[in-house]
Amino acid sequence: MTNETIKAIATALANIGNELNALSKSILDSCETTEVVQPLPKKEVKKTKKEADPEPIEEKPVSIKKKPKKQKTEKDTEKKKKLVKKTKEPTVLDRVYKVIKRSRKGATVEKIQDATKLDKKQISNSLYKLSKKGMIKTVSRGVYVPTDSK
Numbered sequence: 001m002t003n004e005t006i007k008a009i010a011t012a013l014a015n016i017g018n019e020l021n022a023l024s025k026s027i028l029d030s031c032e033t034t035e036v037v038q039p040l041p042k043k044e045v046k047k048t049k050k051e052a053d054p055e056p057i058e059e060k061p062v063s064i065k066k067k068p069k070k071q072k073t074e075k076d077t078e079k080k081k082k083l084v085k086k087t088k089e090p091t092v093l094d095r096v097y098k099v100i101k102r103s104r105k106g107a108t109v110e111k112i113q114d115a116t117k118l119d120k121k122q123i124s125n126s127l128y129k130l131s132k133k134g135m136i137k138t139v140s141r142g143v144y145v146p147t148d149s150k
Helices: 003-030 074-084 092-102 109-116 120-133
Strands: 136-140 143-146
Touching: 092 109, 092 120, 092 143, 109 120, 120 136, 120 143
Parallel strands: none
Antiparallel strands: 136 143
């Protein structure tokens, strides 16, 4: 920008300022009564606990009261029963154990496979888990019987 354009802008702004002053004077003169407008009084804002002045704290023994236990209603017990319901279908372990338990002289892997329609791998895994839990024991190689404890 050149100096001439800057001077032109400055004079235009000065003229606008003069026109605004003149306009505001004419508006004030045209009013019949002139009232002095006073600012509105400030509302008192209540201080929150954090902002309030801290009061001295007296040390008192504190007793901790336990909340009374809520008495169980019928609805609560029904809800629990619904949540605890077992699945309708027995698990693989249950199916294998059931076959072993029904056998008199012990169950072989082939016998379990025919009764449960499971793979040899699944049967092998379930036999391992059942023996670790102590639910079955091995009489001889490939023959399994339930333990007396369960």
